[in-house]
Amino acid sequence: xxxxxxxxxxxxxxxxxxxxxxxxxxxxxxxMHQLIERVxxxxxxNPALDQRHDGAVVMVDGLRLAFTTDSYVVQPLFFPxxxxxxxxxxxxxxxxxxxxxxxxxxxxxxxxxxxxPTDTLARIVTSMQAAATAAGVQLVTGDTKVVDKGKGDGLxxxxxxxxxxxxxxxxxxxxxxxxxxxxxxxxxxxxxxAILSVREGLQFESPILSDCAPLAGPxxxxxxxxxxxxxLRDLTRGGLATALNEIAAAARVQIDIEEAxxxxxxxxxxxxxxxxxxxxxxxxxxxFIAIVRATDQDRALELLQAxxxxxxxxxxxxxxxxxxxxxxxxxxxxxxxxxxxxSGEQLPRIC
Amino acid sequence: xxxxxxxxxxxxxxELAAALARVTTRPWTIMEVCGGQTHAIVKFGLDQxxxxxxxxxxxxxxxxxxxxxxLIDKAIEIAARPEVIFCSFGDMLRVPGTQRDLFSVKxxxxxVRIVYSPLDAVQLARRHPDRQVVFFAVGxxxxxxANALAVLQAxxxxxxxxxxLVSHVLVPPAMEAILSSPNNRVQxxxxxxxxxxxMGYTEYEPIARRYRVPIVVTGFEPLDILQGILMCVxxxxxxxxxxxxxxxxxxxxxxxxxxxELIRHVFQVVPRKWRGVGEIPQSGLGLAPAYAExxxxxxxGVATLTAEESAECISGLILQxxxxxxxxxxxxxxxxxxxxxxxxxxxxxxxxxxxxxxxRDVAAAGPVQAPAKG
Numbered sequence: 234x235x236x237x238x239x240x241x242x243x244x245x246x247x248x249x250x251x252x253x254x255x256x257x258x259x260x261x262x263x264x265m266h267q268l269i270e271r272v273x274x275x276x277x278x279n280p281a282l283d284q285r286h287d288g289a290v291v292m293v294d295g296l297r298l299a300f301t302t303d304s305y306v307v308q309p310l311f312f313p314x315x316x317x318x319x320x321x322x323x324x325x326x327x328x329x330x331x332x333x334x335x336x337x338x339x340x341x342x343x344x345x346x347x348x349x350p351t352d353t354l355a356r357i358v359t360s361m362q363a364a365a366t367a368a369g370v371q372l373v374t375g376d377t378k379v380v381d382k383g384k385g386d387g388l389x390x391x392x393x394x395x396x397x398x399x400x401x402x403x404x405x406x407x408x409x410x411x412x413x414x415x416x417x418x419x420x421x422x423x424x425x426x427a428i429l430s431v432r433e434g435l436q437f438e439s440p441i442l443s444d445c446a447p448l449a450g451p452x453x454x455x456x457x458x459x460x461x462x463x464x465l466r467d468l469t470r471g472g473l474a475t476a477l478n479e480i481a482a483a484a485r486v487q488i489d490i491e492e493a494x495x496x497x498x499x500x501x502x503x504x505x506x507x508x509x510x511x512x513x514x515x516x517x518x519x520x521f522i523a524i525v526r527a528t529d530q531d532r533a534l535e536l537l538q539a540x541x542x543x544x545x546x547x548x549x550x551x552x553x554x555x556x557x558x559x560x561x562x563x564x565x566x567x568x569x570x571x572x573x574x575x576s577g578e579q580l581p582r583i584c
Numbered sequence: 585x586x587x588x589x590x591x592x593x594x595x596x597x598x599e600l601a602a603a604l605a606r607v608t609t610r611p612w613t614i615m616e617v618c619g620g621q622t623h624a625i626v627k628f629g630l631d632q633x634x635x636x637x638x639x640x641x642x643x644x645x646x647x648x649x650x651x652x653x654x655l656i657d658k659a660i661e662i663a664a665r666p667e668v669i670f671c672s673f674g675d676m677l678r679v680p681g682t683q684r685d686l687f688s689v690k691x692x693x694x695x696v697r698i699v700y701s702p703l704d705a706v707q708l709a710r711r712h713p714d715r716q717v718v719f720f721a722v723g724x725x726x727x728x729x730a731n732a733l734a735v736l737q738a739x740x741x742x743x744x745x746x747x748x749l750v751s752h753v754l755v756p757p758a759m760e761a762i763l764s765s766p767n768n769r770v771q772x773x774x775x776x777x778x779x780x781x782x783m784g785y786t787e788y789e790p791i792a793r794r795y796r797v798p799i800v801v802t803g804f805e806p807l808d809i810l811q812g813i814l815m816c817v818x819x820x821x822x823x824x825x826x827x828x829x830x831x832x833x834x835x836x837x838x839x840x841x842x843x844x845e846l847i848r849h850v851f852q853v854v855p856r857k858w859r860g861v862g863e864i865p866q867s868g869l870g871l872a873p874a875y876a877e878x879x880x881x882x883x884x885g886v887a888t889l890t891a892e893e894s895a896e897c898i899s900g901l902i903l904q905x906x907x908x909x910x911x912x913x914x915x916x917x918x919x920x921x922x923x924x925x926x927x928x929x930x931x932x933x934x935x936x937x938x939x940x941x942x943x944r945d946v947a948a949a950g951p952v953q954a955p956a957k958g
Contacts, residue, residue: 253691263922433700502585508700566597566806568629570942575921 261470261516262575285483286405287328287467290398297398299334301325304391310357313427314442315518317390318357322364323447323518324469325394330449331465331521333404333456334396336368341392342376346385354388368447370394396449400456406483408463413552414530415488416523418451418537419444420496420544421473422512424519426504435508441500444543446519451540460533461526468520471575474513476522477550477560478574487555490572491563496544513562514575519543524552591805592628600810601633604817611637612820613769614813615762615905617755618724618776619646619933620804626942628806638817641769641905642938644758644858645776647723648675648931649903651751652857654891656681659720659749662884663689663696669712671705672720674698675931680924682891702734702748709738709746718880721748726778728752728869729843732850735871735878747880752869753856755779756787761864763795767906772816774802774809777831782847784839788827796825803831850875859893859927860900897926902935909939916940 257264274282281289288301305321322339329336341361345354365372423444430441448467455462464484466476473495481488497505497512505512519542525533530548537546562572616622622642625631631640644650660681663670670686677686677696690696695715699705702719709717721731731748738746755776762768775788780801788799798819802812812830819826829835847869856868871879881887896914901907909915909928919925921937928934 251688253688255687255691257687267922435700499585502588506585506588564628564806565592565594566628566630566633567594568632570626570629573941 260575261475284405286332288332288334288394288396290332290334299329299332299396299398300394301328301332302391302393303328304389306386306389307428308386309428309431310353310387312431312443313440314423315445316357316360317388318359318361319364319445320518321390321392322361322368322370323445325392326368326370327448327467327518327521329394329396330447330452331467332396332398333400333402333452333462333465334398335453336370336394336396336447336449338373338395339365339370339392340374340376340394341372341390343378344385344389344391345377345379346387347379347382349387357388357390364447368449402456402462404462404465406464406480409480409484409486409524409552410463411486411552411554412527413463413524414527414548415477415490415550415552416525416530416533416537416546417473417495417520417549418448418523418540418546419520419542420498420501421468421517421520422497422501422505422515423543424517425472425515426501426512428516429508430504435504437500437504439500441504444517444519446542448519448521451537452521452523454536454540455523455525455533458532458536460529460536462523463526464524466522468517468522470516472512472514472516473520473522474511474560474572475574477572478558480524481560482558484552485557487553487557487559487561488550489553489555489561489563489569490550493565494547494549496547498544513572522549527551588805591803591807593807596807597633597810600807600814601635604638604810604814605635607814607818607821608635608638609821611639612771612817613639613641613905614772614774614816615641615643615770616774616802616809617643617645617759618774618779618804619649619931619935620778621774621776621802621809622646622935622938623933624804624806624809626938629942630806630809633810634813638813640813641908642902642935643762643773643905644861644903645724645755645779646928646931646933646935647727647751647753648679649899649927649934650753650758650858650861651676651679651722651927652859653681653893654857654889655749655751656685657683657891658881658886658889660684660686660689661886661889662718662749662880663694664692665716665884667716669695669697669708669715669717670720671697671699671702671708671717673700673722675933676720676722678921678924679927679930702731703737706734706737706741706743706746709743710741713745715745716883717746718884719746719748720751722751724753724755724776724779725783725847726776726781728847728851729782729840732846735850735875736846738878739875747878747883748871749880750851750870751856752851753858754853754867754869756791757864757867758858758861759788759791760795761861761867762904763791763797765904767901767904770797770905772798772820773800774812774816775799775827777801777803777808777835780829780831780835780839782840782843784837785827785829785835786837792825792827798825799827801827801829801831801835803834858903860897860903862900894925899926899928899936902928909936910943912936
């Protein structure tokens with residue numbers, strides 16, 4: 234790769250184009266994918282990892298298990314609609330659900346910063362317990378470390394999870410086919426805007442609550458009813474647009490969606506307009522897309538409606554053979570354009 | 585959502601497009617000056633609704649894009665100092681200087697923060713009396729009043745640890761530079777609605793007369809832009825060259841006079857370098873002598889720093905409407921949002937970034953020779 238500044242490449246192994254880790258490497262966009270592809274995958278390559286899913290599916294004596302892990306570093310620790318504890322349970326539960334698994338057991342690792350009020354930890358643990366009960370999982374093992382003051386941001390949590398796959402369906406991008414429909418289980422953008430509003434001290438007429446919620450219920454309902462689910466993806470970092478791009482690239486299909494079909498509640502739309510952000514890229518913690526066989530769409534929407542979280546579920550688009558990896562969006566005024574993946578996090582525009 | 589949905593109505597958009605097709609008898613080239621309009625045009629795909637021959641070219645109205653590379657280098661130099669809290673609007677952080685960008689400064693320990701208002705930076709200066717707080721004041725006439733207010737507030741509070749790195753630019757001199765260029769293709773302008781909210785549009789009237797060019801003050805929603813284009817094409821077809829106001833719900837002829845007074849009080853008109861274009865006389869704002877103590881270039885001794893731009897980047901031609909982003913050989917290959925050669929690939933208002941995000945299907949056809957319709 235040519236470098237604009239003519240600087241010599243110092244590292245014999247050009248791991249990435251950046252000599253230092255940037256925040257954008259964790260933003261869920263293109264830079265994070267570069268990191269995964271150039272650093273992690275070459276080092277750890279194996280068939281389970283190569284599935285490139287939110288969790289791995291492994292076989293043990295004829296049992297199919299889903300296994301995943303996720304770390305939580307959110308600031309602030311408490312936000313409207315949840316806290317780092319609810320996030321740490323639901324995030325990992327949802328990664329398992331996206332493998333089509335029934336979440337069963339979780340681990341929790343705490344990295345605490347010296348000086349953290351014990352009461353804060355207790356509140357977070359209480360909400361983790363409540364979230365675990367609601368999601369039907371048990372916390373069966375854990376670890377605690379304390380780091381010097383200034384070496385952590387109050388509290389970080391890592392959770393890992395195990396789930397059981399109780400059906401014969403294969404779920405993943407390789408199952409996606411032209412003709413499939415893209416279903417979304419509710420409105421997008423709440424979690425990211427809830428966090429941003431607290432972080433930036435922005436006040437809106439009606440506070441925006443995080444959509445943080447366990448998703449195993451609606452997913453298992455689809456699977457148990459025999460809906461042919463080809464792919465599932467929760468819409469966390471990078472939001473809906475990133476998830477669609479990842480699937481289109483991995484499945485080598487084109488996905489066309491309708492902007493007007495994607496539900497976004499008024500306060501989120503307003504906040505996004507104000508800050509120059511696009512809700513399609515904003516993080517969610519209780520939303521997912523299910524790419525299902527077109528003939529199952531009505532039944533699937535009914536089931537999602539029965540497990541409704543927020544605005545009604547919607548059919549937002551279709552899979553076509555088209556151009557592999559391309560995601561297009563038909564705008565509100567009826568013109569079609571590319572819906573791209575971001576390089577890092579969305580940046581607020583100037584004016 | 586109220587006040588936006590009304591201006592995104594699909595049926596009305598189609599009606600405006602049909603009206604435009606009826607009045608258009610030959611090709612016209614129209615420049616939308618503001619980057620916010622460029623963003624809306626590609627985001628909503630408005631260029632696809634235009635009749636054949638009506639071509640939009642994207643103007644120099646993205647403040648991030650026209651900030652010269654040496655100013656980015658100055659920002660980086662200041663931001664890397666341990667005593668500094670460097671505050672900026674978000675999209676400036678990824679603009680490449682000659683060696684690195686502000687995000688890299690942050691990754692290497694610099695205290696670089698995204699703020700939403702210059703007054704937030706003043707608050708930071710109050711809260712951190714032991715640190716130097718610097719605000720990167722970029723933008724057109726739109727952001728100048730708020731920046732002027734921040735300086736005034738810092739002055740009233742007697743803050744000794746607040747300063748501004750000022751890179752303000754003005755729209756009318758840039759329009760004149762484009763119109764005077766021998767390469768000029770622009771026959772009509774959509775003037776930037778938000779700039780005119782502050783400044784009004786009396787200063788465009790002599791430009792319309794002198795260069796025989798219609799100028800339509802235009803808003804940012806899809807229907808605003810389509811109506812602005814329609815008004816501009818109607819003028820061109822009828823041989824008129826007037827200043828018209830499409831954005832009447834926000835813009836008055838004389839603008840916001842108290843805001844203008846504030847700008848005149850705190851700033852003075854200065855020559856300014858535009859990235860990719862070069863120096864344009866009387867095209868920028870700098871701090872007035874009475875407020876020179878808040879000038880970060882002086883405070884940190886970086887006023888003499890100079891820098892050269894990437895030779896490969898054609899952003900100057902793009903900002904003048906001579907070339908389209910996908911006509912650049914580096915577009916989407918050596919120049920991407922992760923590794924931008926020029927600022928037009930950085931900001932979401934930059935024409936190259938907008939094409940990269942929304943129009944790569946056009947770009948996939950490869951660089952084209954003749955100017956293609958948007």
